[in-house]
Amino acid sequence: MANPTDYRSIAGALQYLTFTSSYIAYIVQQACLHMHDPREPHANLLKRILCYLEGTIDHGLQLHQTSPTSLTAYIGTDWPSCPDTRKSTSGYVVFLGNNLISWSSKHQQTVSHSSAEAEYRVVVNAVAKSY
Template identity: 50%
Template structure:
């Protein structure tokens, strides 16, 4: 059948030293579906302060549309670790999205508009050593006081796994939050 070039929305491009994997066509499709394929790009996925997200009580008028776009963004995180936290943040509000949540969703889409060509490079001739990095905040969620954990794992020079998620329990200290992240 030959080399892989496009499979399940993921594009692969071969080079001398490895493989580029991206979802730029899928990102274009999401932007087109959301009607944001001509918007101005944003430099960041979310604003630096998210206080307004916890104060807004006005529900968004089309929650099904919100869930559709947010769900598609979840699949985009397969090759986009840079949007993992922002998409996770928005998806935590899928059950009752507010107008502010929809504003955050649109901001993520504007960020994707400017970075849709981002890809992951998989090196074919790198040493087979496994390296992992982990970090967490302490009581970052203002509602539940739970911490957020993030990690990435590299096999040689290639990023092979990443995650950003809320911890299942409340930590009493930053040390405990870091320990739970490692566990």
């Protein structure tokens, strides 16, 4: 590249963006591996990242001022969803007023012996992550 300073500047700015947009952390890290000697394919990678970000600028969670500001959590579980491991899939969403502030969906780490136990585990997980 004729001017590697521009590459380093853009890659550095993208590194700061990964604090709030963690889903691009891997690809930005791959681009930063070449900061010492960037080439044209690396510059093209930065351009592709920037084009992706430009196309998704309106995506994301919107937070609006609402009333009331009560904290509400909804949970769900599928017991046992995996026939091999017998582990349940559980999920939760947490709202502050009308704003979605947290969510998760994953296999539970341990095997539950009943649907009630699986639901208890997801409630504990949702409460622990919400506060």
